[in-house]
Amino acid sequence: YSNTRGKATALLLVAQAIFLVLFGLFVDYDVSAGPRNSSLSTHSTLAHYYPMYQDVHVMMVIGFGFLMTFLKRHGFGSVGFNFLLTCFVIQWSILVNDFSFTYRLTITIWLTECSYSLLEADFAVATVLISFGAVLGVVSPVQLIMMATIEVVCYNISIYVGIVQFQATDIGGSMFIHAFGAYFGLAVARVLYKKSQTNSRKEGSEYHSDIFAMIGTLFLWLYWPSFNAAPGNGTERHRAVINTVLSLAACTVVTFALSAVTDKKNKLDMVHIQNATLAGGVAMGASADLLVQPFGALLIGSSAAVVSTLGFRYLQPLLQRTIKLHDTCGVHNLHGMPGVLGAVISAIIAAVANKAAYQDSYHELFKNTLRTPGQNGGFQIAALVVVLAIAISTGTITGLLLKLQVWDNLTAVELFEDEVFWEV
């Protein structure tokens, strides 16, 4: 029986105790949340970030959580473990997101150069929840917590190389959040693969579980513009909102079109409507604040829908048959390929960027003042390669670790089933 008494509890309590100690030693409020000092004006900063932060927060626990409730006998585990992972990673990533322990960390609600924050924590949460989707229903809570603990570290390494060293641009995380989370999770899933996963009768939806899942889809769709725009400033922030709204709208229309026509009875598939409609948000991420123009946003969203819907329809079953890749939520189609697409698009936009057209914001967006646009495009691709390399390699190692038979590993009959871990 998988659910051995107390292992998850012990792990969580030890981790929470460690968080307490580390926060006590290293973490303080940022000046904007510290003692009031009338010589500082910090009030407008909260107003600037808070509404978008809350939107992103909703995406984490309602969006991801309910999207995964499509499984007919795994609703508690989907929404519940999603909630647990969010709360675990918020704390862990506040600590890990800043590499240097030479100075005290400070918590604010936003991103600044050296004080990472609640918003940044939610981005780490998103990465982990994407990986969770790849192994939904086939791992135990103990395995999830182990995975999250490791993944947050690897996620930060990838950001260190790609953002700090390569100075790539990726406001919405097409590469560093979506592609990373997807390929890390897929590597874990591949290593953990067992034949019994692929013909479980429990792996499927029922009528009402599909409607619950739509709650998740729609809140993700609605608040995605905040996800892609929250770290931005000035007119770029407004542009990121507009681009993301347009991309998602076009993506949804094209997804409906392709879902029907690729079915032999011409019927729509809820899996596509729940997932592929969101690919426009993923693919728009890396260039949301760039001058792609409104028609460019529509084109990006439409392309993402094609990649994602066809991925769900044709590629996913193929990968499962051929390379034994079982991907419960199809994160390869929603986050993996659209993330790569977003990275490639951002490289093209960066390479053709006209400095004059960007006016005062060119070096806000492309920070390295010594590079040509073409070089900037090259570094976007280099960052993508690094992200994929780190995600797949560290994901594989994590998977091997999780395969050890000491983490409440599930047996065949326990897959996709709430009764193992929940009183039902």
Added chain:
Amino acid sequence: YSNTRGKATALLLVAQAIFLVLFGLFVDYDVSAGPRNSSLSTHSTLAHYYPMYQDVHVMMVIGFGFLMTFLKRHGFGSVGFNFLLTCFVIQWSILVNDFSFTYRLTITIWLTECSYSLLEADFAVATVLISFGAVLGVVSPVQLIMMATIEVVCYNISIYVGIVQFQATDIGGSMFIHAFGAYFGLAVARVLYKKSQTNSRKEGSEYHSDIFAMIGTLFLWLYWPSFNAAPGNGTERHRAVINTVLSLAACTVVTFALSAVTDKKNKLDMVHIQNATLAGGVAMGASADLLVQPFGALLIGSSAAVVSTLGFRYLQPLLQRTIKLHDTCGVHNLHGMPGVLGAVISAIIAAVANKAAYQDSYHELFKNTLRTPGQNGGFQIAALVVVLAIAISTGTITGLLLKLQVWDNLTAVELFEDEVFWEV
């Protein structure tokens, strides 16, 4: 069999291609979302509009979408086609909302004199979704897309006459959104009426579908103050929030009172709680930013509850029996009559407005500086008449077009049934 292969797909793909071309030719970012220029300060504008815009956005896809899931075998179609229509109309209405193609359109998140916007697009979406409610479960996706395409144009004609020419005031769209959407949809529904609609056993709710519908109701109720206030400015905007909160609160209390007492076993009817509780938002719309006083807001909400609840209980079955008007969601009771009520109230408030009491905002609200208050009241009524005339006439024509047997029209057994268009 209705769902002929590929018709909806072809229509959507052609439309999306046309949107791409037209956006490429005509649409650009507004200066507030364009290249950053340190001589312009646009940052606060996003902060000003974005939270209310997001609330309105939630009303469209969660609010309308889930409200319609009350049908026991049409949950996918309700929330799914609502989602598709939203995404289709966002794009189409950005193009149509501005009549003149002589200059390039610009997209911003807000309303200004000559650059229509994402917020305005959502108002067009709302109008179409109201009409959708009148024909829910009795039309195919192809018919819905055709209807939406035509309706957005007619909606703009009505705004051109009522707002641009008559200079009527209607911040929350009692007339131009709610009454227009309802009577347009009802005209379509009347023309499409078939006897088989009225005794389908599938047209009904079940226990859990009624709870899903409450998700829609409550998000509509919660964010309605943003809907009525978003286009406003200054103290009028705050007043619109307060008036709408009060009107909705009173409306809900009176709806509970009347729902019980009009039932012969004195039981509450979920249809009323899901719908009539919102009539206070509709009726408050046209005068939300006027000085109706707090008790006036309570009175307007209470009156709307009376009209709407009695409409659901007595008028709707009567209209179905006598003039063969089948109205799936009862939009006549929630949007039609309360919209007319709101228009009449706004005419009265405008006619008795005391210029001095409004201080600096009188001509912000009543733009024509040559008119007396009485004349302003008259033009409110004139605008209402125009809205109803355009809605009913163009809705009827649209219905006749949709009756042609080329749009995947549904047969009797296919009504209110997801299996026709969805893999279940």
Added chain:
Amino acid sequence: YSNTRGKATALLLVAQAIFLVLFGLFVDYDVSAGPRNSSLSTHSTLAHYYPMYQDVHVMMVIGFGFLMTFLKRHGFGSVGFNFLLTCFVIQWSILVNDFSFTYRLTITIWLTECSYSLLEADFAVATVLISFGAVLGVVSPVQLIMMATIEVVCYNISIYVGIVQFQATDIGGSMFIHAFGAYFGLAVARVLYKKSQTNSRKEGSEYHSDIFAMIGTLFLWLYWPSFNAAPGNGTERHRAVINTVLSLAACTVVTFALSAVTDKKNKLDMVHIQNATLAGGVAMGASADLLVQPFGALLIGSSAAVVSTLGFRYLQPLLQRTIKLHDTCGVHNLHGMPGVLGAVISAIIAAVANKAAYQDSYHELFKNTLRTPGQNGGFQIAALVVVLAIAISTGTITGLLLKLQVWDNLTAVELFEDEVFWEV
């Protein structure tokens, strides 16, 4: 048969008529929502409060409403009567929240010294909804309306003594909202107790009702930082957000740990995940804007999880057996004990407060300039004692009143059952 014709309707209509008259006599818009006057700048105030107000509003009708839908045959009553109570109390508490009728009331969206507001109204709503949780499924709508009417008055008395006279600090309402609402409701529940309540087969959840309840849980969890921060200003407001996010994250992790380990099969209990995860918000309330430090917030959340989870697991059944306290939603574990814990923590933090550390905000938080920190701590405890004394005494009296057999009182078979008051 309990549902006697028209009693609830009559009560609601009379109340609504009284609200109309009293609003007409006494209530006006605040200057920030009145006629625009270019010499006043009020625009930013709406921006400052509105997003957090809307979050709090969502907590009331979606959060509380859906949290209570866990009962398998009481979904309509849970979400429906929660909605009715919200709308009733918004109006009633706007009137009652200001004691003095010597000047006209003014409505704004925020809290100021003498004009109470929509936000304050929602705090009164929260208090009543907490009490509702204690008697969920065992009272009629008539009893609920009577209870709410009385409770709003008693709630204000407790605030008058604790906030106005004792000058206690409690930004998030640990004492005045959570502890008050819980102990008032528990006193009512104790008086109304009947043996038949404790072995009703209808008092339980089913698979999908537990997932509906998670919608409520998650929106409460997400928007709790707004609840605790909305009345704040300056850096304290930002700090309240950060503290509440951290407290809730730690609370959730510890709740998962303890829920599993206290079960003999080591399975998680949805009751704990739905409720005890929120105790961190309750316990953080009274010191959310104080300098508890990030690790302090984690510690408070962790402690709240211990108290709440063990309360659900061990204390609640014990109290039911021994003192016949039937608490349908376990409000004692979620609001009662964590509220008391929050009060005690705030007393400690106040007593050890270092004036210098708070810089310019010390007397914003601790208003009485004549007291020592130790005395401030003492007054926090004094306020808690007053809150408990008023809640329990007035709750008991209210319970005795509601026991009179004239309020559609429920019989044994009608408990936890929608069919009594709803067409199903």
